[in-house]
Amino acid sequence: MHEFVNVELWRKWREEAYARFKSDIEIGYVDxxxxxxxxCVFQTDNYFTTSSCSGRIVVLDAMYPWLRDEAYIVFKKHTTIEVNEIESLIYTQRPLNRYWLISSGPIIHFVARSLEAAMELIKNVRSMxxxxxxxxxxxxxxxxxxxxxxxxxxxxxxxxxxLVVEPSALSRIVAIANEILLEGKRRLNNLKTYFCSLPRR
Amino acid sequence: MHEFVNVELWRKWREEAYARFKSDIEIGYVDxxxxxxxxCVFQTDNYFTTSSCSGRIVVLDAMYPWLRDEAYIVFKKHTTIEVNEIESLIYTQRPLNRYWLISSGPIIHFVARSLEAAMELIKNVRSMxxxxxxxxxxxxxxxxxxxxxxxxxxxxxxxxxxLVVEPSALSRIVAIANEILLEGKRRLNNLKTYFCSLPRR
Known part of the structure; x- marks a missing residue:
């Protein structure tokens, strides 16, 4: 397959991304x-990352849960939550639009050094x-x-x-949101095992 | 950019995909x-499709809404639904796991004739x-x-x-599920306008 990535440009981008990652850690931006x-990803020959989220639980005030504009995050945590954190929100406030409790998994942007490396990554992470x-x-x-x-x-x-949910069911909803967050973190852990086992440059 | 797609193979695949699409229409498999x-996609120079769903509303009996194995579709429609269709389900049956009402948008697999055509497609559909x-x-x-x-x-x-939801809120939930289905169909319509405006081969 033809190599259309310029490896010098890729290495330069990797250096910049690594410097930013390090400074984001200091500031406390990185989960x-x-x-x-x-x-481990930065130690591989073929990949680096530019942005990442390990998964989180938010309460979004929006008409639809996928909106970013005209949407307000009124609660956010990267760890499991307690039912009273949600109760204290919904029993004291009314949404402008709708309150959605959203539990989401990891999302990461990788930059691969070649198309082959990109396709291999996609194939391998699918099974994880x-x-x-x-x-x-x-x-x-x-x-x-x-x-x-x-x-x-x-x-x-x-x-x-x-309210749209039964007050008595709120603790079951919070439990499921937490299970979903933890399942995402398990998959992230599989990704870590995979990347930390690749040859280091 | 180097052309690594063999156009003869691509054309052959397109012919097979078109024949299957036509027979799927006859059987009634296509929305x-x-x-x-x-x-319109099949009339373009650069693209064809292999599978597609215009969006649908289902009730899934599963531990989590993304599961396919150990998950049972107990209700499915490609059009808007009525609250009594959901009531008659939840007031007469109990889930093995959990009942999730899921409203999902379109998903389509395209096959592009080149990497450039693929990237142009991704860029254009993002704005839709x-x-x-x-x-x-x-x-x-x-x-x-x-x-x-x-x-x-x-x-x-x-x-x-x-029940996890307030019975009195069920009609609002059904209304939102319908709005979401219709928003997906609006985006699909934008896609149709785009593809039907491309030059025909």
Missing amino acids: TDIVDLIE GFKHSGIISLNPAGVVVEIISGTWTSFLLMDSEG | TDIVDLIE GFKHSGIISLNPAGVVVEIISGTWTSFLLMDSEG
């Missing part, structure tokens, strides 16, 4: 759950539960691959008319 | 919402609301692109302990 994984992964951009400095775990679920808690 | 779009789209497979017969609309939401209706 601690994901630091070891990213360190990252099924909606694909090449999202091709440029001379690298092949950008988005890796998404399918572990995502929303729960509509409340709309402008009031 | 009528999507037929015109696919016809298909944001999680990417190349999922590269082979000598074509570049496979998965196009997914972000319009997806699940509602947990019931678990083994009973």
